[in-house]
Amino acid sequence: MTPTTSMFRTVMGDDFDRLHPQLQRRFSVGLASGEACTGRGVMDRIWHGPAFVRPFLALGATRNILVPKAGRDIPFVIENVPYTDTYGRETVTFVRTFDLPGRPRRFDAQMVLSPKGDRVLDYLGTHQHLAGELHLGAEPDGSLLIRSGEHRFREGPVDVRVPELLGATAEVRESYDDAAGRFRIRVKVVNRRFGPLFGYEGSFTASYRNVRARGVRPGLRPVREEARA
Template sequence: MPSIYERALGEGYQYLHPEIKRKFALSSEQAVASRAEGVMNEIWGGRIWMRPFLHLGGMKRLTFSERGQNIPFSLENYAYLNSCGQECMAWIRKFHFKRTRHFDATMVYSENQRKVIDYLGSDQDLVTSLDIDVMSNGGIKLVSGPLFINREQKTMELPSLFSAKATAKEWFNDEQNRFHIEVDVQNRYFGTIFGYKGTFTVQYYDFNGNLPSEVKPRKEKSLNLL
């Protein structure tokens, strides 16, 4: 079974660097997870008055208010079938400040939109579609679309004043034998909400379909953008 990213990129998937291909090729049939460990050289952004709102977002694993340099980082990816039988990829990101902070998501492929849909946070409260492209160095670039509030019966687009656009770039450096990542989340009016950049290595292991309890969202809502 092709992964949700293979389906979104189509023939373009073959142009990814082999290590990027492998990382984004996980599917539920394989029962293989990946674990990345590394360091964020810098985590920045968010004006002082934004910090209380970012802290509130941290309760739902949507954002975090801490900033710094050389912050230990880990990321776990699990491909699995959700309660509707749809192929998903869990992104469990952990930033190890004095207290561990999360920035989690569940991604699903939309047959209707032919895009990956990104459900954000532990309760899937926010949702966006992703445009995915191959970079000239064989890396992968993901850019979010309009941000929606996700409810059981409907989704509602957020006004641009409260919305954000995220750009994530990930590539592999052969000389360093490490992955690189850069993420920038911007609001049209207030600038950078947060961003980070760093490097990491990845290991793969069998999990035999036994997902850790934190992988699935606390509230798996109906996926209204599909």
């Protein structure tokens, strides 16, 4: 059955209407609207924490999780495309491609509505080995604040919570700048013990297209999909 509204409005309820109108449109992408959104812009800064986190960032980058290089004024694209996954669930891609020197790097995430319809589940990487739940809220200025909950690692029969010592929480703040006519985004990933690990901030413009007519481009969906919610 085709949903009647976006997963983000479903989870946020009346809070969704407090978002800036441009954010409401961007987060209305889904099977109900039949629209996909592509953002193109520049990351003013991509930063890393202490030097010891870099090997972990490099490891995550092999599965398109996190970004192993820092930089400034980095062109990027974010693709939000809805589709029905192998298990019949509505999914919206959050695939970010950063045009870093040497070669582009991707940070892949797929958003899925939880079975009870009360949470957005965030599956990370090309093989969805990491999964967590997201908490979404509208801020007084109409921006969207997203905070991640605990993450679980899943591979075959393995299904374990990522310990706090190894895990991290993410905070994403997205807003719309009326004067500039651009979306602004700021992301910070923090470990409770070691502090800030990784983040980026920048701005972009968005365009929309009919996904029913054009579908999902090759390479945007993950290699492996995880059934466990």
